[in-house]
Amino acid sequence: MVRWEPGSRARLEQAALALYGERGFENTTVAEIAARAGLTKRTFFRYFADKREVLFSGAGTLQALLVSTVADAPASAVPIDAVAAGLEAAAGLLQERRGSARQRQLVIAANAELQERELIKLASLSAALADTLRRRGVSDPAAGLTAEAGIAVFKIAFAGWIDETNQRDFGELIRESLNQMKAVTAGR
Amino acid sequence: MVRWEPGSRARLEQAALALYGERGFENTTVAEIAARAGLTKRTFFRYFADKREVLFSGAGTLQALLVSTVADAPASAVPIDAVAAGLEAAAGLLQERRGSARQRQLVIAANAELQERELIKLASLSAALADTLRRRGVSDPAAGLTAEAGIAVFKIAFAGWIDETNQRDFGELIRESLNQMKAVTAGR
DNA sequence: GCGATGGATGTCACTTGGTGCCATCAGCGT
DNA sequence: ACGCTGATGGCACCAAGTGACATCCATCGC
Numbered sequence: 001m002v003r004w005e006p007g008s009r010a011r012l013e014q015a016a017l018a019l020y021g022e023r024g025f026e027n028t029t030v031a032e033i034a035a036r037a038g039l040t041k042r043t044f045f046r047y048f049a050d051k052r053e054v055l056f057s058g059a060g061t062l063q064a065l066l067v068s069t070v071a072d073a074p075a076s077a078v079p080i081d082a083v084a085a086g087l088e089a090a091a092g093l094l095q096e097r098r099g100s101a102r103q104r105q106l107v108i109a110a111n112a113e114l115q116e117r118e119l120i121k122l123a124s125l126s127a128a129l130a131d132t133l134r135r136r137g138v139s140d141p142a143a144g145l146t147a148e149a150g151i152a153v154f155k156i157a158f159a160g161w162i163d164e165t166n167q168r169d170f171g172e173l174i175r176e177s178l179n180q181m182k183a184v185t186a187g188r
Numbered sequence: 189m190v191r192w193e194p195g196s197r198a199r200l201e202q203a204a205l206a207l208y209g210e211r212g213f214e215n216t217t218v219a220e221i222a223a224r225a226g227l228t229k230r231t232f233f234r235y236f237a238d239k240r241e242v243l244f245s246g247a248g249t250l251q252a253l254l255v256s257t258v259a260d261a262p263a264s265a266v267p268i269d270a271v272a273a274g275l276e277a278a279a280g281l282l283q284e285r286r287g288s289a290r291q292r293q294l295v296i297a298a299n300a301e302l303q304e305r306e307l308i309k310l311a312s313l314s315a316a317l318a319d320t321l322r323r324r325g326v327s328d329p330a331a332g333l334t335a336e337a338g339i340a341v342f343k344i345a346f347a348g349w350i351d352e353t354n355q356r357d358f359g360e361l362i363r364e365s366l367n368q369m370k371a372v373t374a375g376r
Numbered sequence: 377g378c379g380a381t382g383g384a385t386g387t388c389a390c391t392t393g394g395t396g397c398c399a400t401c402a403g404c405g406t
Numbered sequence: 407a408c409g410c411t412g413a414t415g416g417c418a419c420c421a422a423g424t425g426a427c428a429t430c431c432a433t434c435g436c
Contacts, residue, residue: 008413008414029391029392029393030392030393030394031392039414039415040414040415040416041393041394042395042414042415042416042417043413043414043415045393045394045395046413046414049394050393050394051392051393051394078375078376079372080372080373080375081375112308115308115311116304116305116307116308117304119304119307119308119311120300120303120304120307123303123307141344141348141365141368142368142371142372144344144347145340145341145344145365145368145369145372146372146373148340148343148344149337149340149369149372149373152333152336152337152340153333155336156329156332156333156336159332160329177329177333180329180330180333181333181337181373182373182374183330184267184268184330184333184334184337185268185334185337185369185370185373185374186370186373186374187266187268187269188266196384196385217420217421217422218421218422218423219421227385227386228385228386228387229422229423230385230386230387230388230423230424231384231385231386233422233423233424234384234385237423238422238423239421239422239423377436378435378436379434379435379436380433380434380435380436381432381433381434381435382431382432382433382434383430383431383432384429384430384431385428385429385430385431386427386428386429386430387426387427387428387429388425388426388427388428389424389425389426390423390424390425391422391423391424391425392421392422392423393420393421393422393423394419394420394421394422395418395419395420396417396418396419396420397416397417397418397419398415398416398417399414399415399416399417400413400414400415400416401412401413401414401415402411402412402413402414403410403411403412404409404410404411404412405408405409405410405411406407406408406409406410
């Protein structure tokens with residue numbers, strides 16, 4: 001048995017996403033989100049550091065999967081391929097939730113503050129990736145550059161995958177974007 | 189002649205940088221910055237949209253230079269080389285101000301909110317770069333990937349240039365990072 | 377010379393994000 | 407029955423940011 005109605009955190013996340021979608025991030029107060037979840041403003045800030053963070057709870061999981069996949073790539077794999085494997089694993093995680101990922105992305109696209117938060121999450125992914133590559137023996141500045149290139153590929157592939165006209169597989173888009181990246185840096 | 193003591197904007201920027209450096213971004217109030225500049229909080233917000241923006245007034249100039257250099261690159265230049273020319277021009281702009289660039293970067297490195305703002309400025313650079321490439325006839329997703337790769341190179345080169353132990357030329361670091369990027373994406 | 381103009385600044389009130397501190401409440405073990 | 411513990415509520419408070427209005431003063435037209 002539980003002492004309190006469980007799922008406060010999940011209820012806050014749902015309420016926030018719904019309200020941000022309905023009236024926009026800026027026109028939604030934390031008090032309103034909390035009220036819809038049957039809680040108070042004070043409790044909201046016990047679960048989330050700020051009003052934006054409520055949209056990014058999945059970032060940790062994604063980063064953990066990315067890092068572990070890269071770390072576990074065969075030692076024979078060249079850095080960029082280890083990164084590619086990690087990105088494809090991350091893509092697999094998102095694959096099932098395309099609908100909610102799109103809804104979330106629309107909300108983020110409508111507000112600069114949310115874009116800032118998203119960018120720092122991606123920067124965190126990049127930093128973690130670079131660290132993992134260094135542990136695989138990649139030296140600087142190659143580690144940082146490989147990580148940044150990987151995240152760039154992810155960003156572009158994600159934008160294509162989330163597009164409403166897209167029917168393609170996320171993993172496929174990752175591989176295609178990576179090939180384009182190789183072509184482009186090679187001077188084509 | 190001027191009607192009011194000129195340079196309010198510059199005074200606010202100096203005061204903010206000094207205070208952020210002395211006591212940290214979070215421990216500095218806008219009222220304190222304004223007071224040191226001989227102004228009020230309300231006037232601060234007439235010059236800057238928020239407390240962070242005061243550190244990023246140069247971003248517009250940098251972006252304009254980057255874009256115009258890429259746009260004016262010879263038509264024969266392959267996209268990645270046009271971008272490289274733009275990055276080197278941008279590097280030239282910063283080259284003279286290494287001291288203040290370092291001071292500013294230390295302040296930013298100490299605070300996550302400021303890093304978010306910096307990241308969105310870089311994202312804006314990337315978007316402008318991609319647009320310029322499209323106007324040069326580069327198609328998607330190559331335009332976006334080339335722009336992202338370029339900004340990644342800039343980030344890594346900048347980090348190396350700003351490092352206290354570094355003695356190298358910024359443009360040289362840009363070229364070296366770009367070569368590393370090429371090597372790394374080629375699978376080395 | 378003088379009043380009108382207009383842009384830069386100040387003043388004030390207000391909303392909201394975010395935090396510290398303490399109270400409350402319900403299930404748990406003893 | 408009693409105290410403990412962890413989630414939540416209540417409240418006061420600070421600081422960011424904004425809207426509305428007042429004020430000040432160099433310049434311009436007369």
